[in-house]
Amino acid sequence: MNTYGTKFRLTTYGESHGPAVGAVIDGCPAGVAIDFDAIKAALARRRTGAPRQEEDEIEWLSGIKDGITLGTPIAFLVRNNNTRPEDYASIEHLFRPGHADYTYYMKYGVRDHRGGGRASARETLARVVAGSIALQLMPEVAITSSCQSSIASEVDTVGGTVSCTVTGIPAGIGEPIFGKLNAELASAMISIPSAIGFEMGAGFAATQMKGSEYIDRWGNGSGALTLTNHCGGIQGGISNGMPIEFRVAFHPVVTIPQPVECLHEDGHLETVNIGGRHDRYHIQRAAVVVESMAALCLINFLL
Amino acid sequence: MNTYGTKFRLTTYGESHGPAVGAVIDGCPAGVAIDFDAIKAALARRRTGAPRQEEDEIEWLSGIKDGITLGTPIAFLVRNNNTRPEDYASIEHLFRPGHADYTYYMKYGVRDHRGGGRASARETLARVVAGSIALQLMPEVAITSSCQSSIASEVDTVGGTVSCTVTGIPAGIGEPIFGKLNAELASAMISIPSAIGFEMGAGFAATQMKGSEYIDRWGNGSGALTLTNHCGGIQGGISNGMPIEFRVAFHPVVTIPQPVECLHEDGHLETVNIGGRHDRYHIQRAAVVVESMAALCLINFLL
Amino acid sequence: MNTYGTKFRLTTYGESHGPAVGAVIDGCPAGVAIDFDAIKAALARRRTGAPRQEEDEIEWLSGIKDGITLGTPIAFLVRNNNTRPEDYASIEHLFRPGHADYTYYMKYGVRDHRGGGRASARETLARVVAGSIALQLMPEVAITSSCQSSIASEVDTVGGTVSCTVTGIPAGIGEPIFGKLNAELASAMISIPSAIGFEMGAGFAATQMKGSEYIDRWGNGSGALTLTNHCGGIQGGISNGMPIEFRVAFHPVVTIPQPVECLHEDGHLETVNIGGRHDRYHIQRAAVVVESMAALCLINFLL
Amino acid sequence: MNTYGTKFRLTTYGESHGPAVGAVIDGCPAGVAIDFDAIKAALARRRTGAPRQEEDEIEWLSGIKDGITLGTPIAFLVRNNNTRPEDYASIEHLFRPGHADYTYYMKYGVRDHRGGGRASARETLARVVAGSIALQLMPEVAITSSCQSSIASEVDTVGGTVSCTVTGIPAGIGEPIFGKLNAELASAMISIPSAIGFEMGAGFAATQMKGSEYIDRWGNGSGALTLTNHCGGIQGGISNGMPIEFRVAFHPVVTIPQPVECLHEDGHLETVNIGGRHDRYHIQRAAVVVESMAALCLINFLL
Helix, strand or coil: CCEECCCCEEEEECCCCCCEEEEEEECCCCCCECCHHHHHHHHHHHCCCCCCCCCCCEEEEECEECCEECCCCEEEEEECCCCCHHHHHHHCCEECCCCCHHHHHHHHCCCCCHHHCCCCHHHHHHHHHHHHHHHHCCCCCEEEEEEEECCCCCCCCECEEEEEEEECCCCCCCCCCCCCHHHHHHHHHHCCCCEEEEEECCHHHHHHCEHHHHCCCECCCCCCCECCCCCCCEECCEECCCCEEEEEEECCCCCCCCEEEEEECCCCEEEEECCCCCCCCHHHHHHHHHHHHHHHHHHHHHC | CCEECCCCEEEEECCCCCCEEEEEEECCCCCCECCHHHHHHHHHHHCCCCCCCCCCCEEEEECEECCEECCCCEEEEEECCCCCHHHHHHHCCEECCCCCHHHHHHHHCCCCCHHHCCCCHHHHHHHHHHHHHHHHCCCCCEEEEEEEECCCCCCCCECEEEEEEEECCCCCCCCCCCCCHHHHHHHHHHCCCCEEEEEECCHHHHHHCEHHHHCCCECCCCCCCECCCCCCCEECCEECCCCEEEEEEECCCCCCCCEEEEEECCCCEEEEECCCCCCCCHHHHHHHHHHHHHHHHHHHHHC | CCEECCCCEEEEECCCCCCEEEEEEECCCCCCECCHHHHHHHHHHHCCCCCCCCCCCEEEEECEECCEECCCCEEEEEECCCCCHHHHHHHCCEECCCCCHHHHHHHHCCCCCHHHCCCCHHHHHHHHHHHHHHHHCCCCCEEEEEEEECCCCCCCCECEEEEEEEECCCCCCCCCCCCCHHHHHHHHHHCCCCEEEEEECCHHHHHHCEHHHHCCCECCCCCCCECCCCCCCEECCEECCCCEEEEEEECCCCCCCCEEEEEECCCCEEEEECCCCCCCCHHHHHHHHHHHHHHHHHHHHHC | CCEECCCCEEEEECCCCCCEEEEEEECCCCCCECCHHHHHHHHHHHCCCCCCCCCCCEEEEECEECCEECCCCEEEEEECCCCCHHHHHHHCCEECCCCCHHHHHHHHCCCCCHHHCCCCHHHHHHHHHHHHHHHHCCCCCEEEEEEEECCCCCCCCECEEEEEEEECCCCCCCCCCCCCHHHHHHHHHHCCCCEEEEEECCHHHHHHCEHHHHCCCECCCCCCCECCCCCCCEECCEECCCCEEEEEEECCCCCCCCEEEEEECCCCEEEEECCCCCCCCHHHHHHHHHHHHHHHHHHHHHC
C-alpha cells in the first residue's frame, strides 16, 4: 500500500496540499551517524526547476538522538507551506485527462482534488530522504544516473529516460524466483510517478540480438568478470558483481500548458486550463527519485 | 523468495532434475469447481516445441475434494521422469556464460548443476498451473497475448517480445503508491526467466511524444473511456477500466547451439558444447508464462 | 518491527522523551466520518491516574479531509511536552532491574535512556488512537473489559488481569492454521507492555477439566449456539459466533517506589531510587490498551 | 494462512484423510547436512500412543541433494495410507461439539469431514519435521519440555500443560514493539491444536506478586544475569540471555469416548458416538509440537 521494503521499511504519507508530507522508516540499524547535509543535497536536486519552490524543512520526530540512529523508527515530516487550495477550486468535480483523478475516485469514492492529493510529485520527497539515508548505510555502493529527454516545444511537455548504474554490489545478491533483484528493481522504478517502462542491460534491444551476440563472455580473469554487460549485472535474479545497469522510461508531464477537455463527475466534458507549463527539468528531477528507489531496493537486500 | 502473492499465494519448489517440481497455492477460495482440462491445455501450450517432452502428469495432493476446492492449501506436484543427470556431468564445475550458474554459486556456495537446478524453465510449470486456476476465478477477465521474435539462423537462438492485453478489469483496482498495479505487473513479468524489459501502453515510445500527444483524451461517453490508451489502462497505479496493455522483452535463449567458453570454479576458461539448439518456439512458450503471471498478479488485487 | 496488521496497518514511532510519538495508519477505508470525541474519550481512559498528565493533543497530518477519511494513510502525532530529561541523568549508564534497559542495549548498542525511550507506556498512545478508529469501522462489534488487581501496599506496585469480551463477531472469522484468530489475539495482547500471560475461554482452568466437562454443548437452536463458552468463541482458529472471551495477565509495574540495585554498564551494581510510586490504576490503563489491540486485531480479519 | 515465518518459512498442506500431508520450507540456508535420524526421532515422539500408527514415511521432493541443503525450497510429503473414510460417513452432515467442524463450515461453506480434514492433529506432522530442521540450524540452542496432565478416568479425556525451556539464546534477540519475541512465541503456541493458554516466566502467578517480589534482581556478575527469572528471559520483547521459559495450556481432547450430541446441518441435534478413546499421551505428543514451534519461532529471529 504505502510501505516499501521488508527490512528497511519506508511508509510514506501526506496529501500534496494537506498539512504535511512525511514518512516513518523502520529497520534502520542503530548507531549510524546521519549526514543531514547529504539529505539536503538530495532534496535540492529533487527541486531542480520545480514549479513549487518550498523550503522542504525536515522536522525529525523520532529514532535519532544526538545525530545517531537509535534502531527505533525514524519519523520525519515536511510541512506543506505553499498550498493554494483556491487554485484547484475549478477542478473539484473534474477529472483531468492523463491524471489519476478518475482512478482515485473510482477506487475511493472520495478524493483530495487539490494538486492531485496523494498522487502528486510531492509524495516523492519522503522517498528521496529515505533513499539518502539508505545510501549512507551502503558506503561501498555508488548510484549514478544520466538523463535523456527531448525538449520539443515551449508550449508542451516532454518525457525521457533515466539510465542508472549501480556499482559496489557484490555477487550473490538477490532471490532466485520471485524476489529477483531485477524484478524488485522493476517494481521500485515503475512505482515512480510517470514511469512507463523499465529495462535491464541491453533491454528491449536484446530482443533483436542473436544468442551468440547477447551472451556476456567471461573476462580473462584479470579484468571485469564479463567482457560485456548485456544482462545488466543480474543473472537468474542474482547479482554477478558487474555494475547493475537499467533504464527507466518516463512519459511526458500530463499537466500540459494548453486547455484540455476534462471529464466532469456527471459525465459531460469541459475544457479547462489546468495550469501546466513547459518544464525542461522533469527528467532531472525524476533521476534523483530513480536513484533513491534504487537505494531503497538495494538496502533491503544488503541489510 | 519462492512465494508469489499475498492473498492468492503461490509457493513453488523443485529442481529441474530433482524428484519433482510442484507448488502450494494458499488462499484459493472454497467451493470452486476446477477445470482440469483448462490446466492441461495451458500446460500443453507451455510445452510447444520444448526440448524436454514430458507428460507433465499432475498429482493433486490436497485442497480439492471431488473436484471442488476446500479453501485449504492446494498442493500438487509433477515428477521429473525424463532426467538425464549424466548429460550434465561435464559441466559440474563449470559456469556457463549467460546462465545463472555463477550467481547461484556465489549466493549459495553449493548448487544443483543439472539442467540449471532451480534456475530452469522447468520451474515455470507450477506458475502455469496456478495461473490457470487464478484465471478460472476471474470469469469476466480475458488475458491474451501475441508474440514477436526474429528467427535469425539455424545455428543460433533468438529473443523476442510478448504483448499482452487484459480485458475485464474494472476501474479502481490497484494501490496508489507502492503496490501500484503497473509496478506489480512489472515485477511479475521480470520474474519470468529471460525477461529483460517491461513497458506499459506506449512504453518507451512515450518518451518521444509531447505531452499533448501522450495524454489519452476522454471518450464522448458512448464508447470507450478514452480515445487512445497510451497509459496502458493504469493511471496513478490504479486501473481505469480500459484494457490493460503491456509488453515484455525476452533476451535470446542463452543455451546456444555453439561451443562456448565456460568459467571453471578454479578460474580457468574451458570451451564446451553446452547442448543448445535452435528453437523457434521460445517466445511462444514464454507467452503462456506471461499470461499466467498476469493472472496471478491480478487475482491478488481482485480477491 | 513497529507495524501491526496487514490490511489495517498501524506503524508507530516515538521515544518517550523525544519530540513526539505518533503513527501512520494505512488501509483505513475511504469515506468514513471519524468520531474525534470517541478518540479523546479513549485517550482519557488511557491517562487514568497516570503519572504524566499531558494533554495528548493530537495533530492530524494526512488521510482525513473535512473529517472524512480519504483512503490514503492517516498520520498523526502527539508532542511530548512534559519531558524532563534531567530526571533521568542519574540512570544514563544504569540498567534498572525489571526494565528493558539492558535488552535494548544488548540489541542496539545505543539507547535513549530517558523514560525508557521507546519501551515506554507512552508508546501505547498511538495504539489507543488507532484502536478507536478501528472500532469505529466495526459498528456491530462491542469490546468490553473488566479489571482484577490486588492493591497490596502503599510502598509497592501491583499487577492484575484484564478480562475482555468481544461481541458481534460473526461465525467463520479467522484462519485455520497459522493465522488463527486466537493466535493473533495472543500476540496482540502479549505485545502490550507488562503482559505476561494470555488465555482463551476456560484457559488454564481447562487443563483441570475432563473432556466431557470441557466440551461446549450445542444450544437447542433458540438461544445461544452453545450452552457454555469454554472455548472462548473460537474453534480451530475460527470464530463460532459466540462472544470471544479472553484474559490477559499483567505483571506488577517494575518502577517500584523503593531503592533498587541497578546494573551499571561497566558491570558493578548501584543502588538507586528510580522514582516509582504506588499506582492503583495500572490495570485500568492497561484495559484500554487491551481493548484497542483487540480492535486492531479484529479489524484486520473483518476488512 | 498456512505459512509460518518470514525468513525460515514453513507452508503446510494436506487434509487428514486426503492423499498426503506435506510442506515447503523456504529460507533454509544452503550447505547444511540434514540429520534425518533426528527428524525420525522427533516424528516417533509425535506418534507416542497415537490412535493412528502410520509409518510417516517422508518423501523428499526438492531442496536437498546428497543430504546437503541447496538453499532452494525444501519440499516433502507423507502419504496418508491409513485412511478409512467410511469411519466418517455417519458424521458427514454433523458438527461435533468441541471440534472445528462448524467453524470450518461457516468459513468455507464446504469441508472435508473425514477426520477433521485440515483441522486435524495430522497437520502437526509437517511442523515437527520443519522444527527438527530448524533446531539443527541452531546447534547452540537446546529446547526441552515437561508435561503435566491429570489422568482422570478411563472413559473420558484430559488436558494438561507443557512447560518449555529454551537455553542458548543470546541477549538482544527480538523486536521491541510488535514483533516481540514473547508475542511471537505466544502466537506460535496458540496456533497448536487444543492450545488455550500461554504464559511467560511467572505468568498468571505474577499478577498476585508485589512489584518488589516480581522484579528479577541482577546477579553478582559471576553467575546468572539475574537471581530469579520471573520475566521468563524476555524484557521489552527482547531476550536478556537467561533461559526462555514459558508454559502452554491444552484443553482436553474433544473426541471423547462417550456419545455426544452433534448439530446437524439442518439444525436438529443428533446423539452419536464419535469414536473417542481415553488417551494418556495427549500432552506428551503436544510437547513435541511445542518444542517444534519454539524452534520455528526462534530460527526466524536468529537467521
